[in-house]
Amino acid sequence: MSDHDFLSEATELGQQLINWRRDLHQHPELGFQEVRTAAIVAEHLKELGLEVRTGVGKTGVVALLQGSRPGPTVMLRADMDALPIQEATEAPYTSRTPGVMHACGHDGHVAIGLGAATLLARHARELPGQVLFVFQPAEEGEGGARAMVEDGALDDPRPEAAFGLHLWNQVPAGRVMAQSGPLMAAGDMIHITVNGKGGHGALPHEAVDAIAVSGQILSALQTIVSRNVNPQESAVLSIGTVHGGTAFNVIADKVELQGTIRTFSPAVRETVLARLRVLLDGVTTGLGATYELVIDNVAAAVINDASVSEVARAAAVEVVGATGVAWHPPLMVSEDFSEFPKLVPACYMLLGSSSSELGLDAPHHNPRFDFDERVLPVGVALLATAAARFLEERDIHSQD
Numbered sequence: 001m002s003d004h005d006f007l008s009e010a011t012e013l014g015q016q017l018i019n020w021r022r023d024l025h026q027h028p029e030l031g032f033q034e035v036r037t038a039a040i041v042a043e044h045l046k047e048l049g050l051e052v053r054t055g056v057g058k059t060g061v062v063a064l065l066q067g068s069r070p071g072p073t074v075m076l077r078a079d080m081d082a083l084p085i086q087e088a089t090e091a092p093y094t095s096r097t098p099g100v101m102h103a104c105g106h107d108g109h110v111a112i113g114l115g116a117a118t119l120l121a122r123h124a125r126e127l128p129g130q131v132l133f134v135f136q137p138a139e140e141g142e143g144g145a146r147a148m149v150e151d152g153a154l155d156d157p158r159p160e161a162a163f164g165l166h167l168w169n170q171v172p173a174g175r176v177m178a179q180s181g182p183l184m185a186a187g188d189m190i191h192i193t194v195n196g197k198g199g200h201g202a203l204p205h206e207a208v209d210a211i212a213v214s215g216q217i218l219s220a221l222q223t224i225v226s227r228n229v230n231p232q233e234s235a236v237l238s239i240g241t242v243h244g245g246t247a248f249n250v251i252a253d254k255v256e257l258q259g260t261i262r263t264f265s266p267a268v269r270e271t272v273l274a275r276l277r278v279l280l281d282g283v284t285t286g287l288g289a290t291y292e293l294v295i296d297n298v299a300a301a302v303i304n305d306a307s308v309s310e311v312a313r314a315a316a317v318e319v320v321g322a323t324g325v326a327w328h329p330p331l332m333v334s335e336d337f338s339e340f341p342k343l344v345p346a347c348y349m350l351l352g353s354s355s356s357e358l359g360l361d362a363p364h365h366n367p368r369f370d371f372d373e374r375v376l377p378v379g380v381a382l383l384a385t386a387a388a389r390f391l392e393e394r395d396i397h398s399q400d
């Protein structure tokens with residue numbers, strides 16, 4: 001069907017992709033602060049002749065590539081933000097901003113998005129439709145995708161399919177996962193405040209010990225996943241922070257707990273949240289304390305659309321061959337790419353990016369995270385091929 005050879009063209013772009021990636025890596029920016037990054041993105045997209053909108057969802061960039069004739073719109077998404085981590089790699093392109101690091105590979109995603117735009121712009125005359133490029137801010141739990149959607153990024157034109165990818169260091173470089181169904185879990189942030197009554201450490205009968213109450217809560221919460229969730233389903237409840245108390249001889253009046261819940265099925269999520277409330281009610285009432293619970297739904301689950309995933313899978317086979325395409329068990333991590341499938345059928349892909357020979361196999365969000373840059377052209381070819389294939393397949397069907 002497609003007679004492009006996007007992999008060869010992307011491979012020729014190789015040094016440019018590395019230059020973009022390393023420059024962004026040296027200048028990482030946190031969520032909603034991607035000012036420099038967005039300016040680089042916008043400038044390149046304008047040079048390619050695209051219609052560019054900046055400041056969408058605060059620091060996001062949207063660009064439209066017109067093909068040769070009217071047709072559907074396909075969307076490609078890349079995220080741009082870094083993390084509040086002090087980099088510990090010895091790479092020559094290590095972060096120059098103390099305490100901020102591209103430890104999730106989003107620098108690579110931006111380079112891949114710019115590369116895909118470069119190739120598709122070069123072939124614009126062959127495209128029966130349009131390509132919408134969405135460079136989003138603040139993927140790491142701050143709602144960048146939602147901000148862009150609310151700011152109209154997908155309104156005009158409304159895409160008919162969306163593709164995106166994440167570099168994935170749990171998988172060897174070059175292997176591609178483009179599968180339909182559940183890929184990444186829904187993520188909720190929970191914040192529990194346990195209120196007791198402070199007092200003297202030697203007079204516990206005059207006080208309500210918020211630390212003792214929190215201990216019972218921590219223990220009770222462990223039963224939700226193990227005793228209330230159907231073992232055939234998936235769920236995680238992890239408490240990540242516990243803060244309380246001021247001195248060795250003072251009974252704490254307050255403890256703050258923060259944690260995360262990960263689920264795939266909305267029904268399982270409801271079960272976990274309902275049990276959480278029941279246990280908090282029961283334990284605090286029984287022990288004479290009170291609580292406040294705040295639940296922040298950070299991301300819905302990423303569930304890939306069957307027919308769009310067919311296109312992604314065909315593109316993956318074209319780029320890396322059938323033996324390079326693998327299935328990955330659904331991941332309990334979450335991704336706010338899930339905002340886009342609420343509006344547009346979508347497929348989110350994973351591109352293996354680790355190399356143990358090169359020592360590039362630290363996990364995501366680790367201070368030593370780095371990936372094998374040889375996968376950058378593969379990512380470019382994947383997105384460009386998926387977009388072109390989607391438009392060409394629609395074009396053929398419209399001529400039936």
Ligand SMILES: [Zn+2]
Pocket residue numbers: 103104140364365
């Ligand atoms: Zn991340």
Ligand SMILES: [Zn+2]
Pocket residue numbers: 104105106139166
């Ligand atoms: Zn990420």
